[in-house]
Amino acid sequence: xxDVPSRRYVQGWGALSxxxxxxxxxxxxxxxxxxxxxxxxxxxxxxxxxxxTCSVTGGLCRVPRTTVSLDAPAPVELPxxxxxxxxxxxxxxxxxTDVTVTDRRGRRIAGRAGGDGTRWTSDVPLPAGGAYTARLxxxxxxxxxxxxxILRLAVRTAKAPEGERLTVAFGPGEGAPGRTYGVxxxxxxxxxxPVPAAEPGARRIVERALEVRSEPRAExxxxxxxxxxxxxxxxxxxxxxxxxxxxSGLDGARVTDRLHGGRSRPLTFTTGSRVEAVxxxxxxxxxxxxxxxxxxxxxxxxxxxxxxxxxxTKVVLGKESMVRMRGxxxxxxxxxxxxxxxxxxxxxxxxxxxxxxxAAPWSLDAQGSEDVSHGCTGMSTEAARWLFRTVREGDLxxxxxxxxxxxxxxxxxxxxxxxxxxxxxxxxxxxxxxARPGSAGSPLRPAL
Numbered sequence: 001x002x003d004v005p006s007r008r009y010v011q012g013w014g015a016l017s018x019x020x021x022x023x024x025x026x027x028x029x030x031x032x033x034x035x036x037x038x039x040x041x042x043x044x045x046x047x048x049x050x051x052x053t054c055s056v057t058g059g060l061c062r063v064p065r066t067t068v069s070l071d072a073p074a075p076v077e078l079p080x081x082x083x084x085x086x087x088x089x090x091x092x093x094x095x096x097t098d099v100t101v102t103d104r105r106g107r108r109i110a111g112r113a114g115g116d117g118t119r120w121t122s123d124v125p126l127p128a129g130g131a132y133t134a135r136l137x138x139x140x141x142x143x144x145x146x147x148x149x150i151l152r153l154a155v156r157t158a159k160a161p162e163g164e165r166l167t168v169a170f171g172p173g174e175g176a177p178g179r180t181y182g183v184x185x186x187x188x189x190x191x192x193x194p195v196p197a198a199e200p201g202a203r204r205i206v207e208r209a210l211e212v213r214s215e216p217r218a219e220x221x222x223x224x225x226x227x228x229x230x231x232x233x234x235x236x237x238x239x240x241x242x243x244x245x246x247x248s249g250l251d252g253a254r255v256t257d258r259l260h261g262g263r264s265r266p267l268t269f270t271t272g273s274r275v276e277a278v279x280x281x282x283x284x285x286x287x288x289x290x291x292x293x294x295x296x297x298x299x300x301x302x303x304x305x306x307x308x309x310x311x312x313t314k315v316v317l318g319k320e321s322m323v324r325m326r327g328x329x330x331x332x333x334x335x336x337x338x339x340x341x342x343x344x345x346x347x348x349x350x351x352x353x354x355x356x357x358x359a360a361p362w363s364l365d366a367q368g369s370e371d372v373s374h375g376c377t378g379m380s381t382e383a384a385r386w387l388f389r390t391v392r393e394g395d396l397x398x399x400x401x402x403x404x405x406x407x408x409x410x411x412x413x414x415x416x417x418x419x420x421x422x423x424x425x426x427x428x429x430x431x432x433x434x435a436r437p438g439s440a441g442s443p444l445r446p447a448l
Contacts, residue, residue: 086121101133285298299369307374311405
């Protein structure tokens with residue numbers, strides 16, 4: 001066994017400190033000789049395979065690569081500075097025609113073949129503290145035909161060093177199995193430690209490790225809201241009746257020199273029908289649809305001058321059968337002509353600052369004809385109760401043909417849908433990229 005430095009140029013790899021103990025065993029025999037021809041005991045020459053990784057920073061990789069002779073297999077141990085995906089390279093004539101790597105639960109680790117069959121590289125680093133098995137099929141051209149060998153590689157990765165752990169809290173809510181949301185509900189990821197924009201490599205590691213899968217599948221991507229918050233949404237809304245599963249693959253991953261991934265609780269939720277409440281401010285009416293079918297037209301009143309209702313797409317944040325609304329909560333001074341203090345029924349919240357769709361029996365004369373509210377959408381008590389019982393968290397509320405300021409994307413509820421898809425992708429650390437057929441999210445850890 002000898003150590004051979006590699007100067008392979010690598011870009012964009014995730015980071016992980018890796019220690020590998022490996023034993024390579026030849027388990028397949030040569031092909032039988034042709035009939036009528038004497039068997040020739042031709043032992044194959046030594047086959048050499050190197051095992052290594054490279055660092056996340058790219059450039060010239062100076063991490064030593066360990067070369068193993070199959071005739072004298074020995075444990076392979078990579079230094080702690082090896083931080084990239086596992087790379088297997090054949091150093092003698094032949095071809096690796098099949099490489100299969102699985103974890104201890106039998107789940108396959110994704111990777112890519114290269115070098116005309118002489119190299120295989122995992123898509124991402126293997127998490128720390130894991131055990132893996134690689135099965136490699138080697139073909140060699142020999143006198144009399146092709147000789148096949150089956151090689152097996154046992155891999156163990158070292159535990160992550162002590163230090164700070166990066167964990168993720170996923171939303172919406174507790175996400176208990178069976179909880180159903182509307183098709184506009186974004187997924188949120190709250191990080192336990194900030195990952196600033198000045199560390200793009202670390203952001204890429206985090207984003208690649210946050211997995212979102214839906215059935216039926218939907219193209220989607222993460223967007224960095226700030227240093228410790230990401231949102232995920234599909235390109236268009238979630239399919240009706242979808243099951244969405246979210247998990248973190250950060251456990252054991254090296255994010256920065258001082259920060260390693262820890263365990264995070266996964267999230268599962270389902271989506272209901274596509275319900276949209278569309279308020280046409282100019283027409284003073286709301287139209288409510290379910291899966292494209294019109295359910296009801298409701299006369300409404302919206303924000304008057306100085307208190308215009310925000311235009312754009314919002315998402316239902318919650319519902320309160322009774323809520324107290326006071327003018328000073330939106331900056332209206334007590335004692336002024338505009339001040340109010342009311343108990344309001346059947347209130348559906350769409351912004352954190354206090355915009356609701358609610359019962360407004362005091363404005364019945366204006367509903368359907370003029371705007372008299374302080375920014376909320378008011379309707380009759382009966383209509384508000386019906387709407388309250390029809391919508392759920394995550395359903396869509398759109399305000400069109402209005403005069404108010406646009407709904408902001410992130411600072412006052414879920415305005416995520418007000419960003420076009422190209423702008424959304426610009427918030428991804430992975431950059432603008434073409435969609436993968438059938439993909440359900442960002443490029444992730446291997447297919448499990």
